[in-house]
Amino acid sequence: MGHWVQLFPAEASTVAGQVDALFFFLVAVSGFFAALIFALIAYFAVKYRRRPGNENPPATKTVMTLEVLWTAIPAGLTVVIFFWGARLFFNIYTPPPNALNVAVVAKQWMWKFQHPEGQREIDELHVPVGQPIKLTMISEDVIHDLFVPAFRVKRDVLPGRYSTVWFQATRPGTYHLFCGQYCGTAHSLMTGWVYVMNPVDYERWLSGEGANEPLAVAGGRLFAQLGCATCHVENDTGRCPSLVGLFGKPVKLRTGETVVANEDYIRESILKPEAKIVAGYQPVMPTFKGVVSEEGVLQLIAYIKSLGNEQGGNKP
Secondary structure, three states, rough: OOOOOOOOOOOOOOOOHHHHHHHHHHHHHHHHHHHHHHHHEEEEHHHHOOEEEEEOOOOOOOOHHHHHHHHHHHHHEEEHHHHHHHHHHHHOOOOOOOOOOEEEEEEEEEEEEEOOOEEEOOOEEEEOOOOOOEEEEOOOOOOEOOOOOHEEEEEEEOEEEEEEEHHHHOOOOOEEEEEEEOOOOHHHEEEEEEEEOOOHHHHHHHOOOOOOHHHHHHHHHHHHHHOHHHEOOOOOOOOOHHHHHOOOOOEEEOOOOOEOOOOOHHHHHHHHHOOOOEOOOOOOOOEEEOOOOOHHHHHHHHHHOOOOEEEEEEOO
């Protein structure tokens, strides 16, 4: 017997069914109105065709009920589509607080992943089923786009700025990963696989061969190698502000502005330290652009995130 042709990828994430529902609704609405308009055109073309001896068209009159209906119905459908799509958009791009954070670096032409526990992968991503996964992504060169059709997630990966996307796989299996943005001559080869495993197998995989030091530990080692601890003293007595408890907190700048210490702020402070100077401090930090790779920056960010609030932090 022949095999059925699969028109759509498998629904393998919590948002896949929601995306498909909106898609099929749009197709149904578009198909219905396309068929209606085609039928009306055919009907009116026959009914009101030009006939001998009937050169003048009959007088017409405005039917207010009809005018209101063909204005209100499309307007109502548009509003439904807008709010449905907006709700789905915010759901897809707002990761839950318990999501497992995986660092992603895109590069012509490969995907590099690193887990918080230290496992590194190229063009492969292993994740546990039923666990929300947050991908914090950046490109080393041009614009790429991470696309997993089975999860219905797709997000541009930009140079110089972090972007995030999340998913929660609902069934074990192997799913194709693509670059959805033309990025050069080998763009079509920039593919990979997502391996969704049950939690027991995932833990076994994490502790298997090739395990590396955790991302935060690697960041702490790099922090020490670069000599950062000589200026970023925990009790705010150093030449630079303390980093303990910094992540996610507001930071007051010399200009009077206040910014949030998120991933982009920390990355900019490492590579362009003169861009945003903290109030009360001098611009003495050197740039590490060309010294620290994008993977190294992600490790440093993980280390700074790991610093607790017990000993205080940068005070705006």
